[in-house]
Amino acid sequence: MKRYSALSLATEGLRGHRGWTPAWRKARPNDGYDAIVVGGGGHGLATAYYLAKNHGICRVALLEKGWIGGGNTGRNTTAVRSNYFYPESVALYDLALRLYEDLSRDLNFNVMLSQRGMLIAAHTPMQMEICARIANAMQLNGVDGELMGAEEAVKRAPLLNQDPQARFKCMGGVWQQRAGVARHDAVAWGYARAASDMGVDIIENCTVTDLLVEGGRITGVETDMGTIRADRVGLAAAGATPGLAAMGDVRLPIHNYALQAFVSEPVKPMLDIVLLYLGTGTYVSQSDKGELVIGGGLDRVPTHGQRGNLPAQETVLSGLLEMFPAFAQLKLLRQWAGVVDVVPDSSPVIGPAGPEGLFLNCGWGTGGFKAIPAGGWLLAHLLATGAHHEISRPFDLDRFARGRLIDEAAGAGIAH
Amino acid sequence: MQVFTCPFCGPRDETEFHFAAEAGKERPQPAEETSDADWADYLYFNDAPRGPAREVWVHVTCGEFFLMTRDTVTRAVSEVAPLPGRGE
Ligand SMILES: Cc1cc2nc3c(=O)[nH]c(=O)nc-3n(C[C@H](O)[C@H](O)[C@H](O)COP(=O)(O)OP(=O)(O)OC[C@H]3O[C@@H](n4cnc5c(N)ncnc54)[C@H](O)[C@@H]3O)c2cc1C
Ligand SMILES: [Zn+2]
Numbered sequence: 001m002k003r004y005s006a007l008s009l010a011t012e013g014l015r016g017h018r019g020w021t022p023a024w025r026k027a028r029p030n031d032g033y034d035a036i037v038v039g040g041g042g043h044g045l046a047t048a049y050y051l052a053k054n055h056g057i058c059r060v061a062l063l064e065k066g067w068i069g070g071g072n073t074g075r076n077t078t079a080v081r082s083n084y085f086y087p088e089s090v091a092l093y094d095l096a097l098r099l100y101e102d103l104s105r106d107l108n109f110n111v112m113l114s115q116r117g118m119l120i121a122a123h124t125p126m127q128m129e130i131c132a133r134i135a136n137a138m139q140l141n142g143v144d145g146e147l148m149g150a151e152e153a154v155k156r157a158p159l160l161n162q163d164p165q166a167r168f169k170c171m172g173g174v175w176q177q178r179a180g181v182a183r184h185d186a187v188a189w190g191y192a193r194a195a196s197d198m199g200v201d202i203i204e205n206c207t208v209t210d211l212l213v214e215g216g217r218i219t220g221v222e223t224d225m226g227t228i229r230a231d232r233v234g235l236a237a238a239g240a241t242p243g244l245a246a247m248g249d250v251r252l253p254i255h256n257y258a259l260q261a262f263v264s265e266p267v268k269p270m271l272d273i274v275l276l277y278l279g280t281g282t283y284v285s286q287s288d289k290g291e292l293v294i295g296g297g298l299d300r301v302p303t304h305g306q307r308g309n310l311p312a313q314e315t316v317l318s319g320l321l322e323m324f325p326a327f328a329q330l331k332l333l334r335q336w337a338g339v340v341d342v343v344p345d346s347s348p349v350i351g352p353a354g355p356e357g358l359f360l361n362c363g364w365g366t367g368g369f370k371a372i373p374a375g376g377w378l379l380a381h382l383l384a385t386g387a388h389h390e391i392s393r394p395f396d397l398d399r400f401a402r403g404r405l406i407d408e409a410a411g412a413g414i415a416h
Numbered sequence: 417m418q419v420f421t422c423p424f425c426g427p428r429d430e431t432e433f434h435f436a437a438e439a440g441k442e443r444p445q446p447a448e449e450t451s452d453a454d455w456a457d458y459l460y461f462n463d464a465p466r467g468p469a470r471e472v473w474v475h476v477t478c479g480e481f482f483l484m485t486r487d488t489v490t491r492a493v494s495e496v497a498p499l500p501g502r503g504e
């Protein structure tokens with residue numbers, strides 16, 4: 001693999017950029033592997049990478065139905081943070097954030113992590129109490145979090161609506177400095193390139209159509225490119241996971257919903273933080289190109305179609321204009337949706353399921369981009385050792401029968 | 417805006433409706449003899465079908481629950497009906 005560096009960039013610049021080679025090999029499936037990972041989103045790609053890097057398991061096939069990063073990983077609004085409520089969640093999301101902090105160096109691929117800070121803003125005394133509770137929980141969990149008042153908050157987002165008559169006038173909020181954004185495609189491509197370099201076969205346009213189970217053990221998968229054998233299979237297919245798991249007679253506590261995002265025309269820098277407003281449910285950041293990247297709540301109709309509906313659009317955008325009246329002048333450039341896999345307690349499902357050798361990493365719902373390095377790390381651990389890492393243990397499917405839910409919707413009021 | 421039809425009130429905007437559950441779940445009885453796994457299955461686990469689906473929805477405006485048969489990819493609704501025993 002050709003290493004990327006300032007020197008290689010300069011040299012290539014002088015040679016007219018003719019010496020670059022593809023970042024990962026276009027592989028065709030062999031008939032046998034040590035492990036198969038289904039789904040070429042961030043979680044699947046990170047799993048393949050950590051299988052090779054942490055466990056020395058390199059005979060790995062990563063099977064992706066379309067192109068890598070074409071699912072939710074390439075459709076998300078890239079907010080990265082670890083301001084959760086329960087210790088189990090903080091252990092998980094802060095592992096991810098710590099891995100993100102070193103990821104560009106680790107992968108030799110610039111994932112453009114920008115820890116510009118994130119404000120969860122409140123507009124009522126009750127919401128300020130919620131923010132204080134989140135800040136306290138974060139500090140108790142050993143994560144950076146701080147409560148701030150209106151003046152400090154408005155300093156960080158000066159265009160916020162400050163009309164005394166404003167319906168959602170900002171009262172302050174909770175701040176996480178280490179939160180921010182990263183480049184979603186780069187995360188997918190960086191993991192793919194580094195995994196491929198260690199021998200992982202990244203196989204695109206390959207749809208898994210069945211799981212092969214013999215005598216209670218997984219023995220491989222059926223695909224539209226033929227049968228591929230392995231005695232360990234990891235599923236990381238977001239909204240498609242329930243359908244895949246059903247092929248192994250596994251039911252999941254998942255409903256699929258569409259989640260939308262919006263991008264405005266590019267403008268000069270005017271918002272250098274990530275802002276989530278509790279009152280409107282809308283959140284926004286400005287990309288390096290100058291576009292506003294806008295998101296909000298789910299469409300409330302369960303669906304497998306990657307399209308958003310109009311009522312959710314109206315809610316998100318009217319919320320944005322309440323927060324920033326000046327944005328009314330902007331034109332929207334693009335709007336899209338991804339199918340997110342939502343679990344009743346808004347926490348992921350990581351662990352074994354059904355036939356021996358089958359493992360899941362799904363249920364990330366609206367917030368799994370920030371978790372990609374950890375999700376991959378933990379699924380790789382499961383595939384390699386057959387046992388939970390201590391951080392993934394609480395997220396096992398058995399928590400539903402044990403009544404040990406990790407209810408982040410109630411705890412942190414998670415959005416994304 | 418999609419329009420759903422409440423079997424009691426007729427066609428209304430989608431925002432007046434809530435998805436409640438997948439249809440056909442039966443509450444395990446009696447509670448004392450129900451295993452944790454069966455109870456969890458009833459409470460939390462679904463099929464999340466891709467394509468044709470039978471679901472229970474509520475029309476929030478009138479408060480009635482009813483059955484809706486629709487396609488989860490195209491979102492086309494093929495049938496709405498009152499819950500069994502709740503007709504007329
Ligand atoms: C609009 C939007 C905004 C979001 N914003 C944020 C945010 O700000 N911060 C955050 O942390 N998270 C956010 N998320 C959530 C985040 O995008 C996801 O949780 C995360 O990307 C999930 O990654 P994944 O690898 O599990 O799934 P995906 O990236 O969806 O990858 C799954 C892959 O599996 C493939 N697949 C499916 N079926 C098969 C099959 N049969 N065979 C082979 N391959 C198959 C799919 O093609 C897909 O590429 C957002 C999501 C959306 C939709
Ligand atoms: Zn009605």
